Amino acid sequence: VSSEIKLGILGLGVVGSGTVELLRQNADIIEQKTGAKIIIKKIAVRHIDKPRSVNVDRSLLTDNSYEILDDPEIDIVCELIGGIDPAHELVLRALENKKQVVTANKELIAKHGTELMNKANESKLDFQFEGSVGGGIPIIQPMKNALAGNQVQAVMGIVNGTTNYILSQMADENKDFNAALAEAQELGYAEANPTNDIDGHDAAYKLAILSSIAFTTPVDEAAIYREGIAKVQLRDIQVARDLGYVIKLLAIAKSNGNGSIQARVHPTFLPKHHPLAAISGVYNAVYIHGDFVGDVMFYGQGAGSKPTASAVVGDIMDVARNLNNGSTGRVPCTCHELHAITPIEKIVSKYYFRMIATDRPKMLASIANVFGNCGVSIEAVQHRPISRGRIEMVWITHKTEESKFTRSVSHISILSVTEKIANWFRVEEEDI
């Protein structure tokens, strides 16, 4: 005989509606698999009378979240409001009232995850957040369970569908950044105010979550180096293609092998044979290298009502099983250590550098000299005339410390042959 587990949902927007739809549509298999009937007892919203994409009896709705949080019958609280205020306070209250918690709120986990998980652990409560990274892609649970025995060396992800769509459109349709962004907005892939996506904030929240689990350390989202995609020019994408690369907004976290880690979000030159290079449009993927598993990659829809509901309901089912077995709180916060994040000036990478120069005798030598004097060695250089007396030069460096590379760039910028520094990007290798 199935048990009855009562669920309260905070938020009935994109993800909340999908969650209700999935719990209803697949109620039979959910009950078979968990041995529990999941009953939605109450749903909190801001505007009770707003039209909804899912049919919900008005008696289920409340505009007072505390009717859920303070209801002794409710076992699981599912927070799908988003943001910090009031989500943080509401989730804390749920935990104080000994509710199991499921959320898809990346900002909340990135900023307050350790505090909330520790609070949940005090009362041996489940606190699950699979939907917070990669929408429907299972990544948090696999890292905490199936891959837990590995020492992770690197996690790299395309974790923002909006920016991946824009970069894919630029590459495939030769559109410039503004045209690709406008199209993404028309199709509903980018919000009216796309700053959070374009500037890499959304990806940084997700990287804070991924890297803290991968490297068992709290990672402050504010400490993650971040560069958005607005600086990517169509010309860079064309040059990248000619050189055998694609440009992707990557969220990268790596172990330096000495107790410190790297955590950074920026547009990156990626060899076209890299598994992440093939991820196009709004799709997301996360690539992990562990010492025993080797390479693994998780791929799927990184946002949207149904995919995210899939992750949220997976969490609800996991909690339901734990409730049935009296085994909640099995996997507490996994941040057992404290690893420093390497400042960006100290990372070691290859670099792509594009500039416009005046075509004069010894021009090439004067630029090469600057690189040499700064200790940067060059893997490749190519140039092409763009108009009479002007040339575009593209340099690819060998691996070097970032501070040496940026010092070269500032010296080159004041050479008399330099007309313009066009752009530069970090280049990832095929092997991590």
Ligand SMILES: NC(=O)c1ccc[n+]([C@@H]2O[C@H](COP(=O)([O-])OP(=O)(O)OC[C@H]3O[C@@H](n4cnc5c(N)ncnc54)[C@H](OP(=O)(O)O)[C@@H]3O)[C@@H](O)[C@H]2O)c1
């Ligand atoms: N959208 C995605 O594809 C996606 C993917 C992965 C993760 N997420 C995460 O999932 C969460 C929800 O996102 P969403 O896209 O579903 O947001 P959304 O469409 O804006 O929905 C938010 C819901 O919260 C309700 N709400 C707002 N303030 C409230 C309050 N003070 N009390 C009670 N209810 C309140 C709103 O009520 P009204 O409807 O009455 O206004 C709305 O139903 C966020 O953390 C987001 O980062 C979203």
